[in-house]
Amino acid sequence: MNYTTSYKDKAELLEQPAKLIQGCINGNRYFQRCLYEQYMPKMLGVCMRYTKNREEAEDVLQDGFVQVFKSLHSFKFEGSFEGWIRKIMVNCAIKQYRTKPKMYSVVALENAQVVDTGTEEIMAYLNKKELLKMVQGLPPAYRMIFNLYVFEGMKHREIAAHLGISEGTSKSNFFDAKLLLRKAVNNSLKIAK
Amino acid sequence: MDENLKNIEDLFHYALDDNEETARKNVWEAVEKQLGKDDIISIKRKYNNIKRIAVLLLLLFISNILFNVYRANTSYSVNNTTKKYGADLNRSDEKNKNINTDLSEIIREKTNETKNKNLKNGINNENYIPTTSENINVSVTNNYKTPNLNQSSPVKQKIRKEIFNSQNDILENQTDFGVYKKKKYNANSSSRVKIKNATITEDDQLLDDTNDKLHQDIKISTLKKINDFSIENTQRLSLVFIDTKKLTKSTDVTKLKVSDTVNNTIKIYDKKSRKTSRFSITPFFSPDIAWYSLEDDKVNQQENASKIEKEERQDFSYTYGALVDYKINNHWGLQSGITLSNTNIIVDPKTIYAQQDNTGKIKYRINTSTGYGYVLPAFSSNPTIGDSIYAFTFSHSLQYVCIPIAVTYSFTKGQFTMKAIAGLSTNILTKAKIEATLENGFDDSFETVNNLDGLKKVCFSGMTGLGLGYKLSKKTSLVFAPNVRFALNSITKDAPVKSYPVSLSLALGLKIVL
Numbered sequence: 001m002n003y004t005t006s007y008k009d010k011a012e013l014l015e016q017p018a019k020l021i022q023g024c025i026n027g028n029r030y031f032q033r034c035l036y037e038q039y040m041p042k043m044l045g046v047c048m049r050y051t052k053n054r055e056e057a058e059d060v061l062q063d064g065f066v067q068v069f070k071s072l073h074s075f076k077f078e079g080s081f082e083g084w085i086r087k088i089m090v091n092c093a094i095k096q097y098r099t100k101p102k103m104y105s106v107v108a109l110e111n112a113q114v115v116d117t118g119t120e121e122i123m124a125y126l127n128k129k130e131l132l133k134m135v136q137g138l139p140p141a142y143r144m145i146f147n148l149y150v151f152e153g154m155k156h157r158e159i160a161a162h163l164g165i166s167e168g169t170s171k172s173n174f175f176d177a178k179l180l181l182r183k184a185v186n187n188s189l190k191i192a193k
Numbered sequence: 194m195d196e197n198l199k200n201i202e203d204l205f206h207y208a209l210d211d212n213e214e215t216a217r218k219n220v221w222e223a224v225e226k227q228l229g230k231d232d233i234i235s236i237k238r239k240y241n242n243i244k245r246i247a248v249l250l251l252l253l254f255i256s257n258i259l260f261n262v263y264r265a266n267t268s269y270s271v272n273n274t275t276k277k278y279g280a281d282l283n284r285s286d287e288k289n290k291n292i293n294t295d296l297s298e299i300i301r302e303k304t305n306e307t308k309n310k311n312l313k314n315g316i317n318n319e320n321y322i323p324t325t326s327e328n329i330n331v332s333v334t335n336n337y338k339t340p341n342l343n344q345s346s347p348v349k350q351k352i353r354k355e356i357f358n359s360q361n362d363i364l365e366n367q368t369d370f371g372v373y374k375k376k377k378y379n380a381n382s383s384s385r386v387k388i389k390n391a392t393i394t395e396d397d398q399l400l401d402d403t404n405d406k407l408h409q410d411i412k413i414s415t416l417k418k419i420n421d422f423s424i425e426n427t428q429r430l431s432l433v434f435i436d437t438k439k440l441t442k443s444t445d446v447t448k449l450k451v452s453d454t455v456n457n458t459i460k461i462y463d464k465k466s467r468k469t470s471r472f473s474i475t476p477f478f479s480p481d482i483a484w485y486s487l488e489d490d491k492v493n494q495q496e497n498a499s500k501i502e503k504e505e506r507q508d509f510s511y512t513y514g515a516l517v518d519y520k521i522n523n524h525w526g527l528q529s530g531i532t533l534s535n536t537n538i539i540v541d542p543k544t545i546y547a548q549q550d551n552t553g554k555i556k557y558r559i560n561t562s563t564g565y566g567y568v569l570p571a572f573s574s575n576p577t578i579g580d581s582i583y584a585f586t587f588s589h590s591l592q593y594v595c596i597p598i599a600v601t602y603s604f605t606k607g608q609f610t611m612k613a614i615a616g617l618s619t620n621i622l623t624k625a626k627i628e629a630t631l632e633n634g635f636d637d638s639f640e641t642v643n644n645l646d647g648l649k650k651v652c653f654s655g656m657t658g659l660g661l662g663y664k665l666s667k668k669t670s671l672v673f674a675p676n677v678r679f680a681l682n683s684i685t686k687d688a689p690v691k692s693y694p695v696s697l698s699l700a701l702g703l704k705i706v707l
């Protein structure tokens with residue numbers, strides 16, 4: 001494998017995505033590393049939402065980038081490259097969810113309480129990490145459906161097809177996920193205040 | 194309830210959509226390592242293709258060498274025969290010299306006898322055209338090279354004439370010598386000899402089982418490989434003198450026709466019963482070494498191919514059936530038939546998880562290299578998604594009915610027949626089964642899934658191989674045929690992985706000529 005390249009300047013390389021992609025297709029590790037470093041932070045942010053913790057997220061990220069490099073030749077330069085990578089990451093997260101579904105305890109939703117608070121006010125009390133922890137704390141099925149609906153903009157019908165569940169189950173799980181998150185936010189706000 | 198908190202998804206979307214995190218260094222190292230592995234696998238795959246091509250080329254090369262060796266031997270025989278006619282050849286051995294001398298003596302003797310007769314009858318010697326078979330119409334097919342005869346010798350000219358220009362020459366005098374020579378000449382290179390309008394004046398017992406000096410040299414057995422031998426309109430060749438029994442015994446003549454002889458009778462000796470059929474059937478049994486070459490399905494990324502590959506190992510697999518061969522000519526043939534192939538794979542113990550099946554019911558899903566299936570053991574008949582269960586014995590098997598069509602190239606050396614085979618096979622799935630023993634405390638449950646999902650009903654494979662046959666009798670041979678079958682398309686569809694079966698068969702069978 002050729003590790004040397006004339007594109008010593010990483011910034012220059014990143015300005016030419018087509019050449020960067022071509023280099024990756026050719027198996028040039030330097031190009032691949034540049035691409036990885038470029039998109040890794042955003043993609044890990046995506047993976048973190050779909051998984052329980054950082055370790056699992058990094059596993060998904062690793063599988064995702066391997067898949068990205070293997071499938072790069074099929075990218076047709078139509079649409080956003082970042083969106084394409086993100087889609088692969090989400091697919092990897094779904095794959096991991098489907099092959100290794102985790103057992104989870106039944107959550108009592110009856111006690112979920114809601115307080116009257118605005119988004120800015122909540123954000124003033126809670127930071128991103130806390131909110132991320134709340135999402136990560138959801139049962140796997142709820143977390144997956146919540147992510148696909150809220151962040152990927154999928155319809156319940158599409159989610160059902162992706163996860164091999166019925167549309168009704170998807171809706172029900174999404175509703176439960178929201179209730180759990182509300183409860184978690186309320187609890188955090190109470191503590192913060 | 195507050196409007197914002199009611200739409201709590203917006204809160205999370207706003208907060209986390211652009212969330213960024215930094216991975217540890219070892220993640221890139223792991224990615225790099227995985228890419229390196231994949232590179233090695235892809236190189237291995239490339240080498241696999243090269244290996245397949247190399248094996249095919251090797252087979253062709255070996256076939257070519259063996260064919261050339263066989264052809265060289267045949268040419269040597271023809272050359273030897275040509276030498277018997279005094280051909281101008283570079284090579285000669287003592288044996289051939291002796292034969293050549295004997296034949297020349299016979300020719301000379303016969304020619305002189307005829308000349309003397311003609312002299313007695315007042316025929317001018319100077320105008321005399323040497324006899325032998327100028328009045329014998331001989332049609333020869335499939336003959337090899339024209340013998341390079343020395344034009345200066347009258348006897349040799351005569352021989353040449355009898356072979357090529359005898360159609361219109363009809364003379365009074367006739368010896369059997371030319372007839373004999375024709376046979377001898379064509380022995381190794383012809384499948385058909387026809388003698389027409391021959392008038393025998395001497396040695397009427399041409400085909401008789403006599404023991405005189407001349408006929409000791411004239412051996413009908415030299416007619417081997419002549420399929421169609423006919424004698425027509427030979428006025429002086431009485432049926433009485435034709436020892437058809439000896440003729441049919443000592444030759445491979447399949448059709449012997451003798452007509453218009455001195456008795457003006459027609460007799461046809463059709464040796465159809467002795468004719469070797471072009472068809473043969475080979476029932477066989479073959480233990481197989483079978484495995485699946487797996488690829489990740491990029492659409493259904495549910496399972497890792499390399500992981501499944503590591504978990505699975507081959508169990509006893511076998512193929513049996515009957516193959517029908519059709520011989521086009523001495524070397525080339527076609528092969529077809531019907532075979533039943535069973536491939537069994539053992540899977541390492543593993544945990545399986547409950548998922549929704551295609552009908553919406555929640556069951557435990559088992560992913561294999563050959564599709565997937567769902568089980569619902571009695572002790573856990575109402576699982577929820579994500580429930581797991583441990584399968585500590587686990588195997589899957591596939592059964593295909595295969596209809597091959599192949600081209601064969603064969604050659605025979607003594608009792609042995611070598612054959613090279615290359616072709617395609619259509620495989621029809623008849624059975625797909627998973628058997629698993631699921632752990633349930635002290636009371637384990639044995640489950641069988643008879644309907645595997647994600648398998649194509651029909652798939653195609655290529656096949657190539659060798660065959661070695663040993664002739665036990667005229668109609669039966671023992672056949673050993675190692676061959677390789679490799680899938681041309683994936684046998685799975687909408688399954689966790691793409692699967693390409695490969696098998697090495699060591700077939701042992703009995704070939705029966707029909």
